[in-house]
Amino acid sequence: MINKIYRFAVYLACGLLFTACQTIDISRVKNMTQPAKEQAQASIYCAGTPSCEFERMDNIALIDEKSHRVNKAAVKQGLVRWHAAQMKKVSNLYLSVPAESHEVVIRFYPISQEKAEVLHVIHHFMPNQRYVFKMYRERNKHTGSLLNVSAPEPLCVDLLQDAQVIRRFCRPYNAMTGLGEFVEQKL
Numbered sequence: 172m173i174n175k176i177y178r179f180a181v182y183l184a185c186g187l188l189f190t191a192c193q194t195i196d197i198s199r200v201k202n203m204t205q206p207a208k209e210q211a212q213a214s215i216y217c218a219g220t221p222s223c224e225f226e227r228m229d230n231i232a233l234i235d236e237k238s239h240r241v242n243k244a245a246v247k248q249g250l251v252r253w254h255a256a257q258m259k260k261v262s263n264l265y266l267s268v269p270a271e272s273h274e275v276v277i278r279f280y281p282i283s284q285e286k287a288e289v290l291h292v293i294h295h296f297m298p299n300q301r302y303v304f305k306m307y308r309e310r311n312k313h314t315g316s317l318l319n320v321s322a323p324e325p326l327c328v329d330l331l332q333d334a335q336v337i338r339r340f341c342r343p344y345n346a347m348t349g350l351g352e353f354v355e356q357k358l
Contacts, residue, residue, distance in 0.1 A: 212299070213298060214266070215267075215296070216265045217279065218304070218305045218306075222284060223279045225275065226276040226278050226289070227274075228266060228275050232244075233245045236287070253265075272294065275291075275292050276289065279328070288306070290304065292304070292330065303331040304329075305328065305329050306326060306327070307327055309324050309326075309341060327340065338355060339355065340355050340356065342354070
């Protein structure tokens with residue numbers, strides 16, 4: 172009985188510590204003095220899953236995969252911003268980037284915080300535009316063999332520019348290996 176109480180206390184302390192780290196990180200981003208909106212900036216959001224994080228933009232680390240902490244340098248540069256209209260979550264963070272070509276790496280957590288789906292995209296972002304990377308599961312009517320019918324539907328990510336889909340990436344499920352990678356689809 173004492174062993175169970177001890178384990179519960181350890182789990183509770185770890186959970187509180189993790190929550191405190193996130194709160195400190197989010198408060199640091201929220202309290203940062205935000206410069207006036209520059210003309211040559213683009214806003215990048217992620218959506219569609221309970222949680223998503225921006226891992227990297229070009230060579231700049233944004234949010235650490237293991238600790239889920241925001242990189243201080245990214246905050247100081249004004250790349251990571253806080254979207255105040257939503258509840259207090261890490262996915263309320265968005266990017267404000269110079270309008271030009273960038274490689275963006277996004278981690279989506281469609282099921283749990285333990286398993287991330289990672290998308291790497293190179294895109295030319297236009298000034299004063301809002302971009303959203305939105306993950307969803309493509310619902311298809313399967314036909315064919317039992318193996319094809321039982322496979323999960325593909326995960327897809329749409330890149331929206333001001334509510335219009337401009338690019339689509341899907342990761343079909345490979346029934347033989349169970350693995351797949353995101354491939355850009357024609358629109």
